Every structure is written in structure tokens, then in C-alpha cells.
Amino acid sequence: MVHAPWWLWALVIVGLLVVIAVDLWIVDRGEPREFSMRQAGIWVGFYVSLAVLFGIGLTVWAGPGTGGEFFAGYLTEYSLSVDNLFIFYVIMTRFGVPRIYQHKVLLVGIVLALVMRGVFIAVGSAALDRFGWLLYAFGAFLIYTAYTLLRDHNKDEEFNENILLRWARRVFPTTSDYVGSRVTVRVDGRRMVTPMLIVMIAIGTTDLLFALDSIPAIFGLTKAAFIVFSANAFALMGLRQLYFLLGGLLQRLVYISYGLAFILGFIGVKLILEALHENDVPWAPQIPIWVSLAVICVTMAVTTLASLVKARRDEKAVTPAAGSPAAGSQAEAPQG
Template identity: 35%
Template sequence: METVAPLWLWVTFVAIVLASLFVDFVVLKKQGAHDIGVKEALNWSLIWIALSFLFNGLFWWAIKDTTGSVELANTKSLEFLTGYLIEKSLAVDNIFVFLLIFTYFAVPTQFQKRVLMIGIIGAIVLRTIMILVGGWLLQQFHWILYLFGAFLILTGVKMWWAAGQEPSLDDNPALKLLRRILPVSKDYDGEKFWTIENGQKIATPLFMVICLIALTDVIFAVDSIPAIFAITTDPFIVLTSNVFAILGLRAMYFLLAAVASKFHLLNYGLAVILVFIGTKMCLIDVFKIPVGISLGVVVTVLAITMLLSVRSSSSSTSKP
């Protein structure tokens, strides 16, 4: 798999990720279990977004310095930005499922952030593996692009039809399987995943939650990774845009959890984006849609659905 990124930029990326996770864990440990307010979640979200844009600026400079081509640097940095926005927007649907899981298990807010941190680390490892495997498959078998594209279109259609339905975990097969395999306590034991009950070591509901979070990320990774491959096949851009989108997932969860009801139409927009990206992938050998147009479509669809969501929420609350 070929990439335009120099080796030192790979090293810098890994160092930034490790440093970010270290800072997040240190802050998490010092704060202890506590509720995350909207202001704190917004501040952290802005920090993660700013870090992603700063890295994209460094990426642009590295490409320009290495190749001497401003045009190539512009193209590659635009690919990173488009991929980042796609992964960030698809993560919103992931967050709504997290909210459903936390609500179903009545997870206290002060315990949720530890679960999310562990989920983020697991997601980074999982997606790195899937991206490397996916990149190798695309290099060996070009026709897989069409399978990815068709899968994204079907997923988008399915998401559109399911957008208006009330989600439920009652018939979730993964949850039923976990309950059959593991004895689970009825009550939480702080932030512990295991507890002692009647002299026996059993799982707490928090362990069930972390298992479902991990399974959920596997499912969503299958959707989001093919979407970024429709923008670029450069493994560096695919990996970095994914990871930077994931790094801010914890803060974005607490931010969106507070305003989830205001963006109830967002899933329709995500469905349109998936269908568009899938179509782009299927047409790649016939007509290659420019990255700038892809970015414009993603931003426009997200803006329209968010605006319509806020307007419909405002009109419904204003009615007597």
C-alpha cells in the first residue's frame, strides 16, 4: 500500500495519539467518577477538533515539503478533511446506540466515561487492523470496491427506513448470548467490571455494557471504513482520519447526549451520505467524483438535516 506521507509523519502521528490518550487517562484518573457537563464536553470536543485540524495542517506542509507540489498537498489535505468529516458524522449514529445501551442498563453518568475510554482504545486497535486488511484487499482485488459500494448503499437504505423507529435492545442476540454465558449481578459495584456475590466472582452490568460497546463498534467499523476508502486508498489518510475522529468520541458523546432530541432527523442525513458514498464507490471506474464535491455534499447534507431537526424541535415545543 503506497502512501505520500513520510516516515517521520507516521512517527509523529503515533506520538500524538499516545500523548492524547495519556492526557485523557491522567485527567480521567484525577477527576475520578463524576458527571460530565455540557460545558466540559464542549470544551473537550473543541480541543479534539482543533488538534485534528492542526494535524491536517502539518500533513499539508509535510506533503508540500516532501514532493514540492502545492497542488498535491491541497488534494491530500482535502482528502483527510473529507474523510475526517465522514467518520465524525457516522460516529454520531454510533453515539446514539451508545446512549441506548447506557439508558437500557441505567448506567450512572459518572461511570460512563471510563467505559467510553476503554471503548475508544479498543476501537483504535480494531480499526487499525481492519484498515490494513481492507487496504491490502483493495490492492489485491479491485472489484471489492463495488462490494463495498453496494454494501454502503444497502446500509444507507436500511438506516433511512429504521430512522423513524424506536430502537430497542430487548431482542438483541449479542445481549442474549452474553447473559447465557456470564452470570451477572443485579447491581453496580462502582466502576468495577467484576464483583463478588455469594462467594462467587461474577460480572457486573458494567462489563455487559463494555462488551456491547465493543460489538457495536465492530458493526459500525464495517460501515465507516468502506466509506473512507471511497475518498482515498492512501492508508495514512484512512487511518489518521479514522483515529482522529475516534479520539473525540467520548467528549462528543456527552455533548450529543444532552442535545440528542434536537437532532432527531440526523439519521436521515447519515443515510443519504452513505448512499452517496456508496454510489461514488460504484462509479469510481466510470466517473471519479472530485473530493471537493464529496466534501460539499457531506457538509451540506449534515447542515440541512441538523437545521431541519432544530426547526422541527422548536416548532413542536412552541405548540400549546
């Protein structure tokens, strides 16, 4: 376990704040506009490159074990974030957010989630140091989460408003329509909030709920709070650009939940075995971090490839081949 000095914490936090500021200045300055695929691709590549460089730096500084823990945690959080994008898409659709404002909503929500996760990580790290039995609880919870992912695989994604969101709707007077990108506006002398604020609360609080899965998962890979925080931060930072880059591809990743279920179940079992090993149970092995990293990489690669292959086959099955009877009947239909 790596114990990061205070200056390294400060360097990472300041660096993240600088990146957020640059992101805001470059992307959100001027008139609101849609996020292009090229722009999203450049930013996703930038954030992934930052994470890779950071992981290499950790490896050089603290050894391959620490670097492996970061990369395993980052890939796990990033994979879970892709699944979270399905819900973000549902929220955007539910609230009818204009596309030109969606990147601003995602940025504010992700920054809020980053702050709240930082608090959650600090509490979780302190609790694990004091109560070793929490490893069993985290492991059991991850195994149950894996089961729910498999159970709900074929169900339609839906968004259920949480307590905070219902409270905000009840307390704050809200305009019926969006007013540009503004979150508050004065109407007839009365200060009101716009749906923009409500959807930002929805994104931020929903991502915090996702932390109930992701934080225990990464604690199953490392107990170092610094690695847990940095892996979460890097995974979250490029999330809004990934949202626009994937676009319609989200609907094609049909097997992603199977992959995530397997990863969460694997980490849950790993946590329980580790707890047993720490309690001197002779048959309980310690699973090395390189095995965890390999399992995560292979699982996500296989499920992503299988999803794309299935999507392509489904498209071919729906689209009649040129010259086929179905294609001919479709072509003749307008003449009738």
C-alpha cells in the same frame, strides 16, 4: 494517494496514546463525577482543533488533495459517529449505567474500537490492493446501507445483543448490581464480573459493527490506509465528550439519518464510478475530492439546521402561548 513513512505512523500512534493518557489522568482521576457541559465542550473543542491542525499539516506536507481526503474522511466518520451516539444512549439506558461512570465506559469502549478498527483497516487496505472488484462490493453495500437508513428512519432505536455479548453473559458469572466502577469483584470467595464489564463489551463490539458502514465509506474517499486510520482515530477520540455535550440534543436531530443516507449513497455511487473508470469505461467520471468534501459539509449543515428548526417548531406547538385558552386552563387546573 499518500504513502506515509513509518515515522509518521509512529508519531501519530504515539501521539494518540499520549492524548489518551492525558485524558485519563485529567478526567478520570479522583472520585467518579458527572461530566459537565463546560468540561465536555472544552474537550470536544480540543479534539476538533487537533483534527484541524493535523489536516492542515497533511495539506502542507502532501498537498491539498491529501488534506482534502483527510477532512472529507474525518467529517464523514464524525457524522457517522453522531448517529452512533443514539445507540450508545440506548445501551447506557438499557444497562442502567450510573451517569458518573458513563464516561469511563465510553472511553474503554472507544479504545477497544480503535484497536479493532486498526486491524479492520489493515485488512481492508490489503484486500483493496489485491482485489479491485471490492470497490463494486463496497459501493453496493453503502447504497444498501443508505436505503436501510431511510427505511428505518421512523422506527424506534433499539439495541439487539450480539453474539459476543450473549456469550459473555452466559460464560461470566455477573453481579446483579454495579460495584462502583469496578469490572470484577470477589463475592463469597468467587470472582465475578460486574455489569460494567458487560456494558463495555456492548459499547466496544457495537462500535466495531458500525465500522461495517464507516470503513467502506472512507475507503470511497481515499485508499490511503494512513488517512483512513487517522480520520477514524480523530473522529473516535472525542466521541465520549461529544456524547455528554449533545445530551438531549441527540433526540432533536431528527433528520440526521436522511443526511447520512445521502452521504453514504453518494459515496457508494462514487466508488462504483471510480471502479468503472479504473476499468477504462469511457463515460464513468472521477469525482474530485473537493466535490465530495463540499457534498458532505453542505448535507450535514442542511440536515442539522432543518432538525433544529423542526424541534423548535414542535416545542412551540406543544407549549401553549401565555394568555392562550390552553395556558389558562392549565393554570386553573390545580385550583380545582
